[in-house]
Each structure stands twice: as C-alpha cells, then as structure tokens.
Amino acid sequence: QVQLVESGGGLVQAGGSLRLSCAASGRRTFSNYAMAWFRQAPGKERDFVAAIGWSGGSTDYADSVKGRFTISRDNARNTVYLQMNSLKPEDTAVYYCAADARYAALVRGRPDYWGQGTQVTVSS
Numbered sequence: 001q002v003q004l005v006e007s008g009g010g011l012v013q014a015g016g017s018l019r020l021s022c023a024a025s026g027r028r029t030f031s032n033y034a035m036a037w038f039r040q041a042p043g044k045e046r047d048f049v050a051a052i053g054w055s056g057g058s059t060d061y062a063d064s065v066k067g068r069f070t071i072s073r074d075n076a077r078n079t080v081y082l083q084m085n086s087l088k089p090e091d092t093a094v095y096y097c098a099a100d101a102r103y104a105a106l107v108r109g110r111p112d113y114w115g116q117g118t119q120v121t122v123s124s
Contacts, residue, residue, distance in 0.1 A: 002026040009118030020082040022097030034103040035080040039093035
C-alpha cells in the first residue's frame with residue numbers, strides 16, 4: 001500500500017511557474033515504484049502529463065507539456081516533483097500524483113495508487 005500526498009498547487013498568472021510535490025509513504029521502498037502526474041480539467045477526462053522511471057533515468061511527457069514541464073524524483077526523500085514553467089490557462093486542472101511498480105500500466109493511466117489531487121489555476 002502506498003499513500004500519496006500532493007502539494008504546491010495554487011493560482012498563477014499565465015507565463016508563471018509552479019512546482020508540485022508528491023510525498024509517498026508506505027511499506028514498500030519508494031524506488032520500487034514508477035511515478036507519474038495526471039491532470040483533470042473541469043468536464044474533461046483525466047489525462048497523462050508526465051512519468052518517471054524507478055531510478056529517474058527515463059521520463060515521458062504529454063506533447064502538450066513537452067519543453068515546459070519537468071518531472072523529477074528524489075528517492076531519498078520519497079518525493080516526486082513536477083516543475084511547471086511557461087504556464088498557460090489551458091494548464092488549469094486538478095493535478096494528481098500516481099504510482100505503480102509497472103511503468104507501462106502507469107503511462108496508460110491505470111496505476112495502482114492515486115493521490116487526492118492539488119488544484120492549479122492559471123489566469124490569463
């Protein structure tokens with residue numbers, strides 16, 4: 001069992017930056033899990049944003065955030081981050097952290113564990 005708690009969301013103007021954090025806790029070692037961020041805008045489905053492998057050596061991004069967002073992890077702190085730069089109003093959504101030992105399941109949007117989400121609002 002893994003518990004995930006996101007933080008760092010808020011209100012920012014277009015062009016600004018935010019850094020989201022997701023702290024993990026549980027019985028298994030954090031480095032056993034691939035981690036990802038998803039987001040869900042009002043009235044829309046939850047979409048994949050970015051994923052990172054167990055050691056941080058591999059990453060994947062949605063086309064809509066490539067070059068603007070960076071996912072990273074600190075296995076010593078059991079935390080995964082999402083650095084979001086050049087934010088746009090269309091980035092407004094609830095952002096969710098997710099974990100799964102299987103990277104493929106994670107990027108397909110079927111992870112074993114989800115956080116509760118943190119709201120990001122980008123004003124124009």
